Amino acid sequence: MITIIIYDSISFIKLPMNDSKEITLFVDNYNSNHSDAVLLVANYLSKNHNLSAEIIISKNKQLNLKTTNKNKKEEYLVLDLDLNSKTLDFKTFFIGLIYQAREKLGSDFPKTKIEKDIEKSLHSLSFYSEVNETKFISKNIKEISFRGDFRNLETQNNDEFLFVIVPLDKRKTFLDKDYSMEDYRKQMSQEKKITAGAYYTIRNFSQDEIKMWFVLHSHSGNLGNWAEKAKTGDQAILWGPRSMFSPPKRFDHLILLADETGIPAMKTICENNKNFSKCTTFYEVIDESSQIPTSEKNKILENWIHREDDEPGEGHKLLETLKAFKLPENNFYIFGAGEARQMMKIRKLFKEKGVSKDQMHITGYWKK
Ligand SMILES: Cc1cc2nc3c(=O)[nH]c(=O)nc-3n(C[C@H](O)[C@H](O)[C@H](O)COP(=O)(O)OP(=O)(O)OC[C@H]3O[C@@H](n4cnc5c(N)ncnc54)[C@H](O)[C@@H]3O)c2cc1C
Incomplete structure (x- = not known):
């Protein structure tokens, strides 16, 4: 008997997924950032030890797994999933396959990143906190410091992030100190929601304070709105931490790229990670006055790309800058958000430049 825990992955995609662009995004993310899980599922379904596997959306909108075995022979497996269905839940479907594959293959296949992350999320903690103080870091980034008891929070000072849960209507709703991720998940299926949540990166922390940088955006986003109005004493539950930054043990040159939502992660990584001898960063911000230079200049070359009149998430200037960037000969790792x-x-660009999946992790932190 297989029990499937609906895993709250980091995916920004809200289910159900009934739009082909969303499915393309999801498939691309799995092929690029979770190729180990795709191979696990492919080995299970094909009953073979394949060299590689990829999810393909066929012309007639069917989902296939393309496998390549050690003799370079390619095969296609059709996945029993109707992409036209209005209630399609690809994420749950695929996680279900991972559970089934693991049950069958046991320790014959190394643990995948997704499985490690699920394990981590099962041990995540909820921290009750209140806003201590706020200040503007740039035109559209507000630093919020939360006070609470964070003695049990363990991080590697990289891109660790927490799920921030806030009351939807501060005038009417107060959170119990023991409000948990389970309470949040339960209310998600109910019509009337009392809280909202989204992932935010830990910029700095001590035993009794966490600082995060919230991007303020003009859409009626729940957390964006909350952050805009946040003031001393406002409540939040912080759940986590989790992390995606997992570079190879040895590399010389770290390449980081991000829009404003990824800047806290990139800055924390390059300030605290000492595994590299050189670091080049590419940050997309509104304009010159929105730059946030790093205090530790040592080894870090910062490139600031100004979006100017482009809408967030729609500009091409970051992509164009990366097109013109000459990659180091070897021994580099790319992390982006x-x-x-x-x-x-950007993933496609680097793939075309010959960067392998193991040399990069470029991920969507939000979706336009
Ligand atoms: C691992 C991880 C770490 C993250 N760390 C940070 C962080 O440190 N700081 C940070 O600010 N964000 C961070 N994000 C991104 C943040 O979780 C999303 O921006 C989230 O959508 C914000 O939720 P919301 O309730 O404000 O908006 P939603 O309800 O999700 O969206 C409402 C509308 O706002 C738009 N929108 C959402 N975010 C933005 C944006 N940044 N700019 C423009 N429009 C937007 C959407 O397109 C949508 O139209 C992180 C995300 C992940 C997955």
């Missing part, structure tokens, strides 16, 4: 479609285009 920002708007999902922009990141998909």
Whole structure:
């Protein structure tokens, strides 16, 4: 008997997924950032030890797994999933396949990143906190410091992020101190929601304070709105931490790229990670006055790309800058985060430049 825990992945995609662009984004993310899980599922379904596997959307809108075995022979497996269905839940479907594959293959296949992350999320903690103080870091980034008891929070000082849960209507709703991720998940299926949540990166923390940088955007986003009005004493539950930054043990040159949502992660990584001898960063911000230079200049070359009149998530200047960037000969690792479609285009660019999946992790932090 297989029990499937609906895993709250980091995916920005809200289910159900009934739009082909969303499916393309999801498939691209799995092929690029979770190729180990795709191979696990492919080995299970094909009953073979394949060299590689990829999810393909066929012309007649069917989902296939393309496998390549050690003799370079390619095969296609049709996945039993109707992409036209209005209630399609690809994420749950695929996680279900991962559970089934693991049950069958046991320790014959190394643990995948998704499985490790699920394990991590099962041990995540909820921290009750209140806003201590706020200040503007740039035109559209507000730093919010939360006070609470964070003695049990463990991080590697990289891109660790927390799920921030806030009351939807501060005038009417107060959170119990023990409000948990389970309470949040339960109310998601109910019509009337009392809280909202989204992922935010830990910029700095001590035993009794966490600082995060919230991008203020003019859409009626729940957390964006909350952050805009946040003031001393406002409540929040912080759940986590989790992390995606997992570079190879040895590399010389770290390449980081992000829009404003990824800047806290990139800055925390390059300030605290000492595994590299050189770091080049590419940050997309509104304009010159929105730059946030790093205090530790040592080894870090910062490139600031100004979006100017482009809408967030829609500009091409970051992509164009990366097109012109000459990659180091070898021994580099790329980590990037920002708007999902922009990141998909950047992944494609680096793939065309010959960067392998193991040399990069470029992920969507939000979706236009
Ligand atoms: C691992 C991880 C770490 C993250 N760390 C940070 C962080 O440190 N700081 C940070 O600000 N964000 C961070 N994000 C992104 C943040 O979670 C999203 O921007 C989230 O959508 C904000 O939720 P919301 O309730 O404000 O908007 P939603 O309800 O999700 O969206 C409402 C509308 O706002 C738009 N929107 C959402 N975010 C933005 C944006 N940034 N700019 C323009 N339009 C937007 C959407 O397109 C949509 O139209 C992170 C995301 C992940 C997955």
